[in-house]
Amino acid sequence: MKKYNTFYSVPYVLWLLLFVIAPLVLIVYQSFFNINGQLTLSNYREYFGSGTYLRMTFNSIWYAFIITAVTLLISYPTAYWLSQTRHKQLWLLLIILPTWINLLLKAYAFIGIFSQAGAANHFFEFIGIGPQQILFTKGSFILVAAYIEIPFMILPIFNAIDELNPSLVNASRDLGATNWQTFSKVIFPLTLDGVKAGVQAVFIPSLSLFMLTRLIGGNKVITLGTAIEEHFLVTQNWGMGSTIGVVLIVAMVVIMFATGERKKKGGQRR
């Protein structure tokens, strides 16, 4: 019995070694070499010593935070509404559907919509505001990033709300809670795990967005993702690129632990 179990895990372990462990080791290894192939710590020194990289780090975190906040604000009410509707599986499918379409395709679609002669500007002209510069602004970057991330936020929150025992809501009302009190004291605390999962699923990838920063943001927003791409493809400074990668990975691990489930020991005290 035991033997078979290990046998079935072979593909997974192989996958893990080839595509997770090996690249990680390579990135860490690379980060200790400068552009001339010498073993050194200078990449790290430069990263933490220069204002440019620190500003980029701050930018990445700041925009990831805004994108996550916008996504959460839209997703929680949507997920709640979804859980109350009659054909929730159908609605859910409609929300998941866009995630099956390639990111680049969606980006190009938005370029079409936001461009000078695009649908958005036609609409602005129609209501009398006149054409605006929409593409290549921070606003459009946040909007499109949020659009892309929303399904990943809705899904875990929806699942958490859907699993919530409806008699808990009745119990809360029964004990005298208003709708708002029921939400803040029962529904939200009990769906917090879904929110955390959603924040993880959105915040971490948002840290290293780079396609959108260029195509939609017009490089008005420079994040660590952009920097990594530049180092690998343009300046060919793989060492520096890897260093930024290591920093990002460490940040992600920290966030995962911060938002991860913690086993509650005993009751929290008043």
Added chain:
Amino acid sequence: MANTIIKFSGVNKRYGDTMALKQIDFELEQGKFYTLLGPSGCGKTTILRILAGFTDASAGTIEFEGKKINDLPANKRKINTVFQDYALFPHLNVYDNVAFGLVLKKTAKKVIHEKVIEALRLVQLSGYEEREISEISGGQQQRVAIARAIVNEPEVLLLDEPLSALDAKLRTAMQVELRQLQQRLGITFVFVTHDQGEALAMSDEIFVMNAGEILQQGAPVDIYDEPINHFVADFIGESNIVKGRMLADYQVEILGHQFECADAGMRVNEPVEVVIRPEDLVLTTVDKAKLTVTVDTQVFRGDIYEIMSHDDAGNEWLIHSVRKTAVGQQVGIYFEPEDIHVMRFGESEEDFDARLESYEDDADEKV
């Protein structure tokens, strides 16, 4: 009724095509223990949900202390519920669960503390304040659910099959505790169960329900002794039900024999059903018997023998006897006229009560 607290008039509830409740009318008095008894799916929970305000009646009015409350939201009603699945908040510990309602009312911390401790003492859970809900047993959870409800001092407490998840021993103990608690608090309990023994043991008044209707309402003894129809007779305890014919007042024919009985007020030759409870049947010799049966099985139950038998016409007879007999033997059974209860087909509860009253008055006059 002097202190009616709740009144349902013409209440019905429709879910799509199904009528969960058809024409429910009843009044509940302050301070009594009521039980809704009926098989699963008969609409018991629906009545509680309408009372608590979780769902609206499709038609009819619900009154609380003389005021219509159809549109009053659940959080404004002086009614609390003990849910079938307890519905304890899993993110709060025992203390915070019980304190939930009081905290919402912005009660002073010190008062909350006193009341929570007292409520937990009442349900015998002192010392469990800091436990998480996942750390206590089903029976303890059920008691937390009761404490969480009564700490708010409601006028009416609704309990939806709260004992169904407990094992037999704890269940009997909790039945006694709940009954005592109700008497101590002096508030109205509306208790839901599908267990007739539980209903008989605990209630001041029972409503027997089936398929969205209340079939009969009355004190446990009345319902047990004078069930209105086949369904009630069968549901409330074990019974022998056979077809018969009313020959005259106080005379009924069963299986070709004429017997004296205690019922009257029916048409001559009216076809009826006759109920005799197994504990009212006494084993005797064939020559003294009112009916003769052949014993099929005999099971010793500790206090009695449970004897299954059949007569020549093929009717089954269940007998509870303190004396034993032998399988395959022909035995006589004997019963008194009062042990026979005659039921008419399709008689409404109103007509039933009126008929009983008419000849019970007669009987009183004769004495």
